[in-house]
Amino acid sequence: MEQRTSSPYPGKDRPVLAVIGVLLVVSTVVFAVTDHRKDWRWYQAEFRKMVAEKFGAEKAATLPAGMKQIWVKDLGRADRCITCHQGILWKGFETAEHPWKTHPAEPLKIHPVEDYGCTACHGGQGWAVESEKAHGPIHFWEEPVLGKAMGEAYSIQGDDKGALMQMNCNVCHRYDRETKGADLINLGKKLVNEKGCRACHVVNGRGGTIGPDLTYVGDKAAEQYDMSRLGGQKTAFAWHVAHLKNPKELVPDTVMPSFGFGTKESQALAALVLSWRRAPVPATYRPGVPRTDPQTPEEIAEEERMKHGPGAWFVSTGCFVCHSVASLGVKSAAQVGPDLSTAVEDTQKRFGKTVDDFIKNPTGTMSVVLSRQIILTDAEKEVAIQKLREAFAEHQKQKAAAPAAH
Incomplete structure (x- = not known):
């Protein structure tokens, strides 16, 4: 009996289908392998080995598997950082490398992970479970992790290369005269008072009007700055550091005088002003100080x-x-x-x-x-x-x- 086909290439269907089938099998295998080797799976497997070596297989078996998330309703944040950073609450991994390192205990006493999550303090993209996307910088995400890598990129002065994280601390602590552990921000606040920045600028509703109101200057995007005279990194932080060192170099017609700030002082003030931003922080997250900035x-x-x-x-x-x-x-x-x-x-x-x-x-x-x-x-x-x-x-x-x- 004669067999009929609607294919324009009779006799070639089987080889074509065979090739397609092979490609599908190969792509499926590749997908399965790459999916299995995702960062978070590998990091969890490594941490399980570390726990087994230190505390035994029975303890390692209690470790959760799969993606994990902290939902902080009051801050509107979903942080999946603990998917890879499983060691933050485990004692015994204080000297381990990230992401398995134990978190310093002191900050967590008043900022428990279940109430604050991770990104409110550290920055980063909480939803991501891939290292590059989670830590940034990536397109359309303005909150990279403010850790040591960022500090080294900006050549932050002093021993604490992770000091830029203090900008996030000051979102809640902006009305504190001094915040324990926030030496960079504390220096910035001291300079604001010593140099009389309020002579020209309004800060927290008090000050002069010669210069711009700085109360929420941290909300200003990098695209809103004139970077044409700035060398190196074109970021808001870099702009403020350069401007504080030599105002007229970036803004030739400014009336702001040069205060002779060095790099450390300029970085401290830049970090401080960039922390001054509108943030939906509930009252329960703010320390017990008045939300005012009165004279002493x-x-x-x-x-x-x-x-x-x-x-x-x-x-x-x-x-x-x-x-x-x-x-x-x-x-x-x-x-x-x-x-x-x-x-x-x-x-x-x-x-x-x-x-x-x-x-x-x-x-x-x-x-x-x-x-x-x-x-x-x-x-x-x-x-x-x-x-x-x-x-x-x-x-x-x-x-x-x-x-x-x-």
């Missing part, structure tokens, strides 16, 4: 003393935020600008102007200050000139009364 009692007492002293005018107008007036007992915490005790002769030396002309027609940074932050009427400018002359007269009197240096 010492700062308030010092300000009250100056408000009722001979230099009260400089305090009430806000000049003292940047300038001391030593001859009248006014001390600026920031001391960004020169002491105004000698402004009468200083304006002549530096700008070739009398103090009268400089107040009425300021230049440089003061032109911005007197047009945006301390706005004086013509009558108030006359008062300012009078006060500066009084301060200079007192300076000369004190200088004449001082014993001659030998």
